[in-house]
Amino acid sequence: MLEQVSARVWVTTSPTWLTTSTVVVDDDGACLLVDPALTPADLVSLQRELTGRGWHVAAAFSTHPHWDHVLWSEALPDVPRWATPAAVTACTDEELAAQAARDLPGHRWDVVGGTTAMAADTTELPWAGLRAVVVATPGHAPGHASLHLPREGVLLAGDMLSDVEVPLLDDAPGAVDGYRRSLQRLAGVAADVVVPGHGRVADAAEARRRVAADHRYLDDLTAGVDPLDPRLADPRVHAEHEAQAGRAHA
Numbered sequence: 001m002l003e004q005v006s007a008r009v010w011v012t013t014s015p016t017w018l019t020t021s022t023v024v025v026d027d028d029g030a031c032l033l034v035d036p037a038l039t040p041a042d043l044v045s046l047q048r049e050l051t052g053r054g055w056h057v058a059a060a061f062s063t064h065p066h067w068d069h070v071l072w073s074e075a076l077p078d079v080p081r082w083a084t085p086a087a088v089t090a091c092t093d094e095e096l097a098a099q100a101a102r103d104l105p106g107h108r109w110d111v112v113g114g115t116t117a118m119a120a121d122t123t124e125l126p127w128a129g130l131r132a133v134v135v136a137t138p139g140h141a142p143g144h145a146s147l148h149l150p151r152e153g154v155l156l157a158g159d160m161l162s163d164v165e166v167p168l169l170d171d172a173p174g175a176v177d178g179y180r181r182s183l184q185r186l187a188g189v190a191a192d193v194v195v196p197g198h199g200r201v202a203d204a205a206e207a208r209r210r211v212a213a214d215h216r217y218l219d220d221l222t223a224g225v226d227p228l229d230p231r232l233a234d235p236r237v238h239a240e241h242e243a244q245a246g247r248a249h250a
């Protein structure tokens with residue numbers, strides 16, 4: 001079910017990993033879908049809800065090349081599904097489909113992957129609707145990008161600024177420094193509403209708290225200290241933490 005978070009932005013949240021899908025609606029009902037998720041049934045019901053409100057999907061954006069952010073459905077129209085060039089080349093559609101089968105078995109997705117690269121120098125999403133500024137935020141995944149909607153005061157953070165996941169790092173060398181710079185960049189974006197890829201929508205004060213918590217987590221990770229972070233109470237997040245702590249001190 002869609003919940004309105006600003007004048008033209010709605011969010012729906014899956015119970016699985018609190019995965020969010022965002023809908024940006026323009027005056028004529030044309031919608032931009034950002035990271036629509038999660039199960040095939042969720043995608044069909046999302047399309048139904050959009051149609052019921054008299055809206056139509058005009059474009060989509062994928063924040064990064066992890067399978068739960070590059071999903072689509074045959075129920076949804078065939079529109080451009082943009083991503084950064086680095087995100088598009090990071091993974092084949094087969095690899096993304098294999099990730100999906102491993103992480104959430106028992107489903108038959110229509111489409112996993114299949115995004116289209118924006119031009120390398122793109123600073124704003126190429127769609128006719130509300131201005132959406134592409135903010136490069138590497139560190140979590142290759143080509144990771146957030147979207148800032150200045151007129152709405154909304155930041156769609158992708159897999160950053162979550163209240164349920166600690167910073168999860170890309171395998172690439174320098175990921176921690178990249179992640180820190182991305183946090184600084186997001187802290188400098190003027191937003192009253194922040195939508196994480198997983199977790200609860202935040203106001204500006206809560207977003208600042210999350211930025212600080214994420215820096216603290218990265219400090220502890222690099223120092224080899226066990227972080228006192230309530231997000232690690234989730235066994236899945238804890239397992240990811242153990243794996244990246246092992247990599248950081250291999």
Ligand SMILES: [Zn+2]
Nearest residue numbers: 064066141159
């Ligand atoms: Zn991710």
